[in-house]
Amino acid sequence: MAAEQPSALPIARTCPYAPREEHVRLREEEPVSRVTLPTGTQAWAVTRHEDVRTLLADPRFSSDRSRPGFPMVEERSKQSASVLPRMLVSMDPPEHGPARRAVLGEFTVKRMNALRPRIQEIVDEHVDAMLAGPRPVDLVRALSLPVPSLVICELLGVPYDDHEFFQSRSASIVSHTASHEEQKTALVDLAAYLDGLLRAKEAEPGDDLLSRQIGRQREEKGSVDRHDLTGLAFLLLSAGHETTANMISLAVLQLARNPEAREALRRDPGGTPHAVEELLRYFTIAEQAVGRVAAEDVELGGQLIRAGEGVLVLSHAANRDPRAFPDPDAFDAGRGARNHLAFGYGAHQCLGQNLARMELQIVVDTLLRRLPGLEPAMPVDGLPFKDDAIVYGIHEFPVTW
Structure with missing residues (x-):
């Protein structure tokens, strides 16, 4: 039976490397x-x-954020739902399947591998700039943020000259400390920008994901649903740089804290894919991004969840579950367990996971090869971790070599 007075759920992390004690x-x-x-x-x-x-594979739990009872960690989350078009992450069957399949082909392993040379070129260019400049350097500004930003811009056909615009707006949207008005303004600005971008691509298509989606809609429907594509563009643009950028910084930090693992990967880059999976599991940076609401009465884990009641997934705690991962609080670069929940699970599992994995692997291998002595330039316990953001990470990360 549910408690009469449920305990308050803490959100802020108290240790950068562990789930909250209450979780x-x-x-x-x-x-x-x-x-x-x-x-x-x-x-x-x-x-x-x-x-x-079990929850994420059960269609009786709805992803629709407009349903009464959907769990919102913040009041401002309601603003996103009211300003932006419905996105894939908020769709249920039968709407979700066709919408996801329409864009899924853009993120296959084959298509991602075709991008590998260009991503390697982007990473090398930014490492060149680091080597040519003064030390220490903020890894976030020099590498972690610009690499995935440039990759997703090229993939979507967004002019990279506009990246500062959408990065600043995205930062406001995911920050716990931005005011309601600041977040609403950022949402409106981004929606207007993306609408204009799509209008330009309708008039003059390019060789990019959004142009291909426009062409597909014209061919299949005879018209373009710009409202729908604005939601898709927002989802991919915001998710495509914020999450990977934070994981790059955290990956560098964790390998610096584990010199034996770092040296083993430097000697044998074949171990990098396993290390990346472990880094994703270990940090689980989008911990509270997954919520559902019961569409009907469902029993889960011995509890009856009634229709209309919200459910929040605490995936960091789940990714440290000893029932699923031996010695789960240890960082084991060779573990290679792909059953983690960093990308979610089920029908709504992250579209861009193949891209994120490849970007992380390329960055880790390149830094170990070209900057094997890369180290934090300050005590790590003094780093400004993103306790104020929905997506966990580091605000600034000074490094040297």
Whole structure:
């Protein structure tokens, strides 16, 4: 039976390398439990790996953020739903399947491998600039942020000269400290920008993802749904740089903290794919990005979740579940477990996961080859971690070599 007075759910991380203690307690004692979110609303928190996978594979749990009861970690999240078009992450069947299949072909392993030489070129150009400049250098500004930004800009056909515009707006949208008005302004600005970009591509298509989507819609429907494409563009543009950028910085930090693992990867880059999977599991940076609302009564983990009740996935705790991962709090660069939940699970699993994996692998291999002595230029316990953001990471990361 659910508790009469659910405990408040803490959000801020107290340790950069571990799940919150309360989330771990819930996983071990109350794996499916009622909690009070920072918004004051109540929801179910799911913390065990098996329960999370069961939840995310069950169509009786809706992804529709407009449904009453959908768990919002922040009040400002409601603004996103009201300003932006519906996106893939908020669609249910039967709408979701066709919409996802329409763009899924853009992110196949084959298409991503075709991008590999260009991504390597982008990484090398930024490492060249680091080597040519003064030390220390902020890794976030010099490499972590510009590499995935440039990659996603080229993929979507967004002029890279505009990247500062969308980076600043995206930062406001995912920040816990930005005011409601700042976030709303950022959302409106981005939506207007993307609408204009799509209009330009309708008039003059290029060789890019958005132009191909426009062409596909014209061929299949005889018209272009710019509203729908604005939502797709926003999702890919924002998710395509913020998450990977943060993972690059955290990956460099974690390998600096584990010199034996770093040296092993430098000697044998064949181990990098396994290390990347472990880094993704270990940090789980988009921890509270996945929510659902029950469309009907469902039993999960021995608890009855009634129709209209929200469910929040605490994927960092689930990715440290000892039932799924031996010695889960240890960083094991050779673990290579791909059953982690960093990209979600089920029908809504991250579209861009193949791209993210490849970018991380290329960056790690390149830095180990070209800057084997790369180290933090300050004590790591003093680094400004993003405790104020929906996506975890580091605001600034001074490094030297």
